[in-house]
Amino acid sequence: LAKTTQPISMDSYEGQEVNITCSHNNIATNDYITWYQQFPSQGPRFIIQGYKTKVTNEVASLFIPADRKSSTLSLPRVSLSDTAVYYCLVGAITGFQKLVFGTGTRLLVSP
Amino acid sequence: DTGVSQDPRHKITKRGQNVTFRCDPISEHNRLYWYRQTLGQGPEFLTYFQNEAQLEKSRLLSDRFSAERPKGSFSTLEIQRTEQGDSAMYLCATRRSNTEAFFGQGTRLTVV
Numbered sequence: 001l002a003k004t005t006q007p008i009s010m011d012s013y014e015g016q017e018v019n020i021t022c023s024h025n026n027i028a029t030n031d032y033i034t035w036y037q038q039f040p041s042q043g044p045r046f047i048i049q050g051y052k053t054k055v056t057n058e059v060a061s062l063f064i065p066a067d068r069k070s071s072t073l074s075l076p077r078v079s080l081s082d083t084a085v086y087y088c089l090v091g092a093i094t095g096f097q098k099l100v101f102g103t104g105t106r107l108l109v110s111p
Numbered sequence: 112d113t114g115v116s117q118d119p120r121h122k123i124t125k126r127g128q129n130v131t132f133r134c135d136p137i138s139e140h141n142r143l144y145w146y147r148q149t150l151g152q153g154p155e156f157l158t159y160f161q162n163e164a165q166l167e168k169s170r171l172l173s174d175r176f177s178a179e180r181p182k183g184s185f186s187t188l189e190i191q192r193t194e195q196g197d198s199a200m201y202l203c204a205t206r207r208s209n210t211e212a213f214f215g216q217g218t219r220l221t222v223v
Contacts, residue, residue, distance in 0.1 A: 034211070043113070043202050043214025044154065087153055093209050097142070098167070101153030 004088045009106040018075045020105050022088030025069050033064060033071045036087045038104070044087060048073070075107075083109045113137075117203050117215035124193055124222055131189045132218045134203030143186050144212065145178055146202040147171065154202055160186060193222045 005023040012018045024033070032051050036044035048055055050062040050071070061074040075082055085104040091097065116135040124130050136143055141162050146154035157176070159167045162183035172178075175193075180186040190197055200219050206212040 041200075041217070041219070043115075043204070043217050045113070045214065046211035049211060085153075097206070097209075097212075098156055098159060099144070099146075099154075099204070099212060100156065101146075103151070103153050 004090060004102050006086075006088050006102060006105045008103065009108070011108050011110065012078055013110050014079055015077050018078050018082070018107060018109075020073045020075075020086055020088075020107070021070060022073070023070050024088070024090045027068050027090050028092070030092045031090045032093050033062065033068075034089045034091075034099075035060070035062065035073045036089065036101075038085045038087065044101075047086075049093075078107075078109045080109050080111065083107060113213040113215065115203060115205050115213050115215035117201075117218050119218055120216065121219045122221070124220070126195060126222055127192055129189065129191045130193055130220060131187055132201055132203075132220075134186045134188070134205075134215060136184065136186070136203070136205035137213060138184075140205035140207050140213070141183065142206045142208070142212075143180055144204040145186070145188050146204065148200040148202060148217070149198075157188075157201075190220075193220075195222045198222045 034049040035047040038044040048060050048062045052064050055062045063072040087104040114137040118133045143160040145157040148154040158178045160180040175191045178188045200217040202217045204212040204214045
């Protein structure tokens with residue numbers, strides 16, 4: 001399973017756009033990129049998943065360059081409630097599909 | 112609420128006691144995972160079920176740990192002879208094939 005590298009922490013202010021980049025140099029051809037969000041004392045929550053180019057949903061956008069060795073989670077106009085830990089995972093979505101978490105990025109949004 | 116239910120939410124136990132946690136998945140989800148999470152770390156994989164079959168166990172899952180999913184629905188995770196190092200959040204996640212995983216809120220275990 002491909003290893004991922006993310007910044008340990010990021011700070012932002014309400015209303016700003018936040019971009020969290022994840023490096024996954026050893027991503028395999030059949031690997032997808034998935035992001036989860038976790039609040040204290042709760043389980044992780046799925047945010048977005050993609051394979052290449054750009055994916056957008058009601059919560060976030062995911063940008064994946066052509067070489068797929070990195071990806072960027074973009075959170076538009078963050079609010080205080082977006083303060084959480086964000087995990088980038090890579091892996092196949094067929095078969096066993098074990099989710100391998102790193103230490104994630106702690107995002108702190110301030111007023 | 113993701114639809115994955117874990118019970119209890121909190122458990123305090125004395126060292127050496129046995130504890131059992133339960134996970135009730137979303138009904139149509141055939142894949143079930145157990146994870147352990149300690150403070151400041153990401154969740155660590157413990158074991159995986161596809162229906163009632165336990166298909167993989169992590170080396171983290173010592174012989175004091177056992178998990179079951181007898182009818183392919185709910186699952187239990189038992190820890191025998193608990194140690195202080197077992198204190199952690201135990202998370203259950205479930206999914207259908209090729210879809211995202213849904214996590215429960217976890218069971219926080221404190222061994223005193």
